[in-house]
Amino acid sequence: MRGTLYIFSGPAGVGKGTVLQQALKKLPNISYSVSCTTRAPRPGLDVEGKTYYFLSEEEFLRRIAAGDFLEYANVHGHLYGTRRDIVEEALASGTDIVLEIDVQGAFIVKxxxxxxxTVFVKPPSLDELVRRLKKRGSECREEQELRIKNAKEELLHAEEYDYVIVNDIVEDAVAEFIKIVKKHREELK
Structure with a gap:
């Protein structure tokens, strides 16, 4: 039986990575698709091949030309892409796979x-999202402002997703995603 593809989106700073990390520990037979990016690794936060595959812009463009990406986009001034081979291999083997991608990439893959x-993760409020972005301190002020501007635009698309999870309390958001996966697995039986 073919695996299910879950597309997980939401604005920067909403806690997508945290929710997924905790949920994937509790869900069997599901993997995380590691995206490629041209942005620099965040010191102490990013690990090559685990959080992202970090590519030069030249290498990224070569892979676009070769058709290696299921989707790719320019987000916050950097290129991001989903490797087609990783997704296809997981689905063909019957493994569910999660893509953590932006709104424009989500619609391309869908x-x-x-x-x-499709699952969209929202903050409890825009003010809370701004607080979280500033607290994590991994971007300069200009990048934070760009991410806040982009977040406002992304939030307008939340209702176009199959599911919306509000990440107010992480444990509740994790439980909600697990419930979604279990529901879809039951429907496929």
Missing amino acids: KKIPEAV
Whole structure:
């Protein structure tokens, strides 16, 4: 049986990575698709091959030309892309896979794989999102402002997703995502 693709989106700073990290520890037979990016690793936070595959812009553009990406986009001034081979291998083997990608990438993948399940993670409020972005301190002020501007735009698309999870309390958001995965697995039986 083919695996299910879950597309996980939400604005920067909403806690997507935290929710996924905790949920994936509790869910069997599901993997995380590591994206490629041209942005620099965040010291102490990013690990090559675990959080992202860090590529030069030249290498990224070469891979676009070769058709290596299921989707790619310019987000916050950097290129991000989902490797087609990772996703196809997981799905073909019957393993569920999660993509943590931005809104524009989510819509591209959904057109290519219409049976994908889309999940949008929202903050409890825009003020809380701004607080979280500033607290994490991994971006300069200009980058924070760009991410806040982009977050406002991304939040307008939340209702276009199959599911919306409000990440107010992390444990509740984790439980909600696990419930979504279990529901879809039951439907496929």
